[in-house]
Amino acid sequence: MxxxxxxxxxxxxxxxxxxxxxxxxxxxxxxxxxxxxxxxxxxxxxxxxxxxxxxxxxxxxxxxxxxxxxxxxxxxxxSSDASHPVQRAWLDEQVSQCGYCQPGQIMAAAALLEKNPEPGDSDIDRVMARTLCRCGSYPRIRKAIHRAAAQGKKA
Ligand code: FES
Ligand code: FES
Structure with missing residues (x-):
């Protein structure tokens, strides 16, 4: 040890x-x-x-x-209160289903937006496909990332 x-x-x-x-x-x-x-x-x-x-x-x-x-x-x-733009977008788009993969998805989305604040669909799909979701929440993940990106542009 x-x-x-x-x-x-x-x-x-x-x-x-x-x-x-x-x-x-x-x-x-x-x-x-x-x-x-x-x-x-x-x-x-x-x-x-x-x-x-x-x-x-x-x-x-x-x-x-x-x-x-x-x-x-x-x-x-x-964030200490779910106020990070990705967390807010996740709630607004009701992304989670069983929820198990979602912390990993949110961390992947936050990292993506740090590097690319305005990702296109193909950027999102390429990055997010590496974090597996058995519930198939990818369409809502994509919407939530676009929403978080739009929030970032307003901020
Ligand atoms: S538990 Fe670490 S990548 Fe699957
Ligand atoms: S929400 Fe169930 S595995 Fe992704």
Whole structure:
């Protein structure tokens, strides 16, 4: 076991963990940030998406040793009151169905809009297809991203 310092959602944390412990388990089991979901565990579904130094990353694929000196943002850190434009658009468009994939979808959408504030349909579909939704919420995801982008233009 080693001692690690992490910055998650702008707050410092100290944890004890093996160096190869996936960031996903650190977030969920050691820090209680259960908004980030576990599904495939092998980087294929996006349920565990977080932002690492501003880049979208499946947290099941990153070890604590690789994440410890970097800035980590989880779904809980997007906003404290669901006021992030993507979260508001998600509510307005009623995107969620079962909801399991949705934290990962929202983190993917937020990262997309950071890089491309006015994405077209093909940009959205290409990026969002990497985060799997068994309920087929992609048409509403696309609408919500356009809505969030329009809000960003007004802001
Ligand atoms: S649980 Fe991490 S990508 Fe599927
Ligand atoms: S809303 Fe059910 S898996 Fe996406």
């Amino acid at each position: 080693a001692h690690w310092l992490l910055t998650v959602n702008g707050k410092p944390h100290e944890v004890e963990a093996e160096s190869d412990m996936p960031l996903l388990w650190v977030l969920r089991d050691l820090l209680g940030l259960t908004g980030t979901k576990f599904s495939c565990g092998e980087g294929a579904c996006g349920a565990c998406n977080v932002h690492l130094d501003g880049e979208l990353i499946p947290s099941c694929t990153v070890s604590i040793s690789a994440a410890s000196s970097r800035k980590i943002v989880t779904i809980e850190g997007l």
